[in-house]
Amino acid sequence: MSSSALRHALAILALPFTVAVLVPIWIARRFAVSADSFLGSLGVAMGLAALGVGVTLFAASLRRFAGEGEGTLAPWDPPRALVVRGPYRYVRNPMISGVIGVLVGEALVLRSVPHLVWALFFTVLNLVYIPLVEEPQLERRFGDAYRHYCANVPRVVPRATPWDG
Numbered sequence: 001m002s003s004s005a006l007r008h009a010l011a012i013l014a015l016p017f018t019v020a021v022l023v024p025i026w027i028a029r030r031f032a033v034s035a036d037s038f039l040g041s042l043g044v045a046m047g048l049a050a051l052g053v054g055v056t057l058f059a060a061s062l063r064r065f066a067g068e069g070e071g072t073l074a075p076w077d078p079p080r081a082l083v084v085r086g087p088y089r090y091v092r093n094p095m096i097s098g099v100i101g102v103l104v105g106e107a108l109v110l111r112s113v114p115h116l117v118w119a120l121f122f123t124v125l126n127l128v129y130i131p132l133v134e135e136p137q138l139e140r141r142f143g144d145a146y147r148h149y150c151a152n153v154p155r156v157v158p159r160a161t162p163w164d165g
Contacts, residue, residue: 011074016058016095019122020102024115031114047108054101060087061095075134082142084149089162092155096126130155 027033064086065071069079073095087094103119106112135155138146152163 007072007074007077011072011077012062015073016099020099020106023118024103024106024110027114027118028110028112031112033110033112033114043108043111047105047110049105050101050108051105054098054103054105056098057087057094057101058098061098064088065095078137078141082138082145082149084153084163084165089153089164090158092150092153093126093130094158096130097156097158100126127156 062073064083065073065079068085069081069083071077071079071081091097100119100123103115103122107115107119135150139150142149149163149165152165153159
């Protein structure tokens with residue numbers, strides 16, 4: 001395995017795998033989640049759609065980080081170049097949006113209120129962390145280019161049309 005592939009694998013295992021796989025497994029076991037606790041088949045279908053969108057968005061974002069950004073999703077090995085193409089033309093944090101989609105999808109498919117609470121907690125945590133910690137670091141690293149990007153691309157709710165900055 002190349003050093004780049006190893007860096008990405010470690011970052012994925014440490015962060016999104018923990019958030020979207022290990023914690024949900026723990027929640028399912030801790031709260032004895034059974035798939036008959038809330039919602040019906042429409043909820044499951046919506047959950048599968050959310051999972052699909054979430055995984056697709058996460059994978060597309062990760063690919064951009066690796067190729068254009070020359071880094072990983074991990075704070076200890078961040079992209080060396082500002083990534084503003086692909087899903088980043090619509091929203092500044094598509095990777096987090098993808099993980100949230102996966103978490104909400106899991107909650108709906110499993111029909112699990114504890115999983116939905118985890119998805120909401122993760123969302124709120126990122127809504128606090130991103131503007132207080134991540135964005136100031138990005139502004140220091142990328143300066144005016146990042147400020148221009150922020151002025152044109154929303155943090156959470158995607159633009160209807162892609163930004164062509």
